Amino acid sequence: GEPFMLGPIPRVIGHRGAAAHAPENTLEAICCAAAFGVEMVEVDVQLTRDEVPVIIHDDTLDRTTTGTGPVFERSWKEIRELDAGASFGRAFAGEHIPTLQDVLALCRELKLGLNVEIKPYPGTDLRTAEIALSVLENFGPLEGSLLVSSFSVESLRTAHSLAPHLPLGYLIHDRPDNWAAIADEVGAATINFDHTSETPQTIAAYAATGRPLLSYTVNTAARAKELFDLGVAGVFTDFPGRILKVAK
Ligand code: G3P
Ligand code: MG
Numbered sequence: 520g521e522p523f524m525l526g527p528i529p530r531v532i533g534h535r536g537a538a539a540h541a542p543e544n545t546l547e548a549i550c551c552a553a554a555f556g557v558e559m560v561e562v563d564v565q566l567t568r569d570e571v572p573v574i575i576h577d578d579t580l581d582r583t584t585t586g587t588g589p590v591f592e593r594s595w596k597e598i599r600e601l602d603a604g605a606s607f608g609r610a611f612a613g614e615h616i617p618t619l620q621d622v623l624a625l626c627r628e629l630k631l632g633l634n635v636e637i638k639p640y641p642g643t644d645l646r647t648a649e650i651a652l653s654v655l656e657n658f659g660p661l662e663g664s665l666l667v668s669s670f671s672v673e674s675l676r677t678a679h680s681l682a683p684h685l686p687l688g689y690l691i692h693d694r695p696d697n698w699a700a701i702a703d704e705v706g707a708a709t710i711n712f713d714h715t716s717e718t719p720q721t722i723a724a725y726a727a728t729g730r731p732l733l734s735y736t737v738n739t740a741a742r743a744k745e746l747f748d749l750g751v752a753g754v755f756t757d758f759p760g761r762i763l764k765v766a767k
Contacts, residue, residue, distance in 0.1 A: 525686035525708045525731075526664030528752045529558040530766035531759050532634060534736050535576060536560055539757035542607035543583060544574045545614040546625050555759040559632030559663055564619050564651050565640055571595035572619040572651050575603075578640050582606070584616065591640040619651060623658045632663025634688065634755075637674045644673035652681050668711055675705040688733060694721065702728060709733050709752075714742065719749055726750050740765045 536548020537555060544562050552560045563576045568591055580586030584601040586593065595618075604614030617625075619635065626633045635655065639647035648669070655667070668688030669675050675687055689707035691698060693716065702710060710725045711733040717725075725732050726749075737743045737754035743762045746754060756762045 524684070525666070526632065528664065528666075528709070528731050528733065529632065530747070530753050531557050531559075531762045532632075532733065532753050532755045533557045533560040533759050534755040534757050535562060537757065537759050539738070542604040542611050542614050544576055544616075545603055545611075546617050546621060547604065547611060547614050549622065549625055549629070549631070552759055553629045553631055556763055557631075557759045559634060559666075559753075560626070561634040561636060561668075561755050562622055563636045563638040564647070565590055565638045566643055566647050566650060567595045567598050568592055569594045570646065570650055571598075572647070572654055573598055574617045574619065574622055576638065578638075589640065591643065619654050620658065623654070623661070626661055626663065630662045632665065633661060634666040634668055636690070637667065637669040637671065637678070639669075639671050639674055644671045645677045648674040648677035649681065652678055652685070655685070656682065666709065668709075672701055672705065675701075675707070679705045692716065699724075699728060702730070711735060711755075714746060714754075722746075722749050722751070737762065 533552030535543035537552040541548040541551040549560050562574045564572050584603045586601040603616045604611030666686050666688050668690050670690040686708035688709040688711045689702050690711045709731045714734040731752040733753045734746050734751050735755035738758050740761050743754050744765045
């Protein structure tokens with residue numbers, strides 16, 4: 520069969536690991552999500568100055584680490600020294616920014632599925648996708664499902680042309696008029712939308728394309744249940760424990 524196929528999409532996807540319970544986008548957050556019983560986690564990937572794909576959400580280091588300034592202006596050697604846990608809680612001091620490779624290894628070990636969100640620093644959309652994909656391809660398959668997603672249409676285009684069979688999630692924040700054409704062009708396997716910007720009608724329009732739908736960031740059981748009832752396949756959440764209760 521194909522090297523990459525869209526595997527089963529679990530109802531609950533740990534957002535940045537399990538961002539409410541452990542420092543986001545760290546190995547500890549992924550372990551924490553697994554301990555709750557989730558089958559898939561989402562992380563954000565961007566490049567250091569020397570093009571190492573690292574796991575961090577913001578394009579600057581300030582909020583989540585002991586560093587400052589843009590991630591893209593620092594080398595991996597500088598980034599690896601930073602603490603990425605202490606700002607979340609003293610008990611988490613000593614956590615570091617992981618590489619994409621680190622996260623893949625942990626997901627393999629924990630038998631977790633993984634959603635790699637490509638989060639390019641402005642101007643690096645193509646390169647970030649290219650490098651993330653080469654790491655994924657060299658690593659090979661996980662036991663769990665693998666999904667690559669991005670808000671960047673250029674990153675998605677790059678990923679689709681380099682690896683046509685890799686399942687891609689088209690992330691939508693402010694729905695553009697031509698969203699359906701973009702989804703087709705990049706061969707999107709899923710549509711991943713912001714649940715606060717959509718109506719039952721717009722969700723139905725996404726569903727009518729035949730793609731499984733994922734929704735972010737859903738932090739209450741009541742909202743998750745509404746979305747599941749509207750046909751949403753899975754939700755990204757900072758609070759996996761809350762959503763797993765209504766996920767059957
Ligand atoms: O991939 C879902 C979600 O992570 C997208 O938004 O800003 O949390 O990366 P953000
Ligand atoms: Mg994300």
